[in-house]
Amino acid sequence: MLANIRIVLVQTFHPGNIGQTARAMKTMGLTDLVLVNPRCFPDDEATRLAAGAEDVVDAARVVDSLSDAIGDCVQVVGASARLRSMPLPHYDEPEEMARELVENAATDRVALVFGRERFGLTNDEIQHCSHQVSIPANPDYGILNLSQAVQVLAYEVFRAWRHSPGSDFIQQRPPHDRPPTREQLRHFHDHLSRVMQASGFLTQPHARTEAQLQALFARAQPSRKELSLLRGFLSSVEPEDTES
Known part of the structure; x- marks a missing residue:
């Protein structure tokens, strides 16, 4: 099920964020990373900051457009810090998003899409998505680094998967x-x-x-x-x- 959940990064500027995203993904059991027109990739900084998740970085696919990254997905959730005027379904709580994403991932591919470090996804890119999700944060300072946003939503997905009927997760103790x-x-x-x-x-x-x-x-x-x-x-x- 987790193999059907894809993380898509659109036009990432800093290659180190790709490595940190790979690390955030791997800690939550996610391995499918797709990069849309990254500024610089492959890059040693991405590999260095992966810190044990180099396999996720090495397996990452680079595509020319967002439509190429999500064409085979039945659900595409765009992560956005602000609400858009377009009438897309919006998850007020990441927990609800994660439950539905995991349900769909049981049989089909799904994707979480993240935009550029400085201004996120454009309205045109949001239109390629089926849903939007925002991360509740301090209204006076709700700024998250790209990899931090991936970590938060990846954790919600992993938690939803752990509690799903088909999960075979067992917490290993030393x-x-x-x-x-x-x-x-x-x-x-x-x-x-x-x-x-x-x-x-x-x-x-x-x-x-x-x-x-x-x-x-x-x-x-x-x-x-x-x-x-x-x-x-x-x-x-x-x-x-x-x-x-």
């Missing part, structure tokens, strides 16, 4: 941030008990100290890394003759 296994917890509690007994902290065999500490760590839900740090501390204070 291994050390994952919860420990029951066996790892058991080894930790055995280690803790051994150190408490060797240090003389546990002096009453029938006290509920160990059970209360187990309940404490159950509420704390330490990660594997945190559990490893705790075991490292226990090893540092554990008498040598009790280690196992």
Whole structure:
């Protein structure tokens, strides 16, 4: 579905914005970038500022006109900071736009179109679109950099996709941030008990100290890394003759 969502940049002046746009796209799972008459492309600045999204930059297509960029799309949303006089449907909220864009992307290609850094899209270019969208911002200072605007709308699209019925998105957690296994917890509690007994902290065999500490760590839900740090501390204070 995300592969059907295209980002179109019209006459980008600064090549660095192309690289930053590619980076904004890749963080949100988008890869289809089309450039309409960029001032300078390919360019080392675009590649440098892609910062890990060089594959998106390398795969970008350059076309001569906006109609060439969107001819195969069923929905084309022009990003505009101001309302136009033409009677195009306008999304007041990017969230609504993203939901409909994702629905259409399930079966067909769609596009988000962004204009020039200084003055955006012309009225003629807006007429090539099926919809308009604006990003709600501070009315006293609603200025967004081109790549920032792409990032905001790309995030809304990615969020709408994550919550769509066909999404297979799974948030990956680093291994050390994952919860420990029951066996790892058991080894930790055995280690803790051994150190408490060797240090003389546990002096009453029938006290509920160990059970209360187990309940404490159950509420704390330490990660594997945190559990490893705790075991490292226990090893540092554990008498040598009790280690196992």
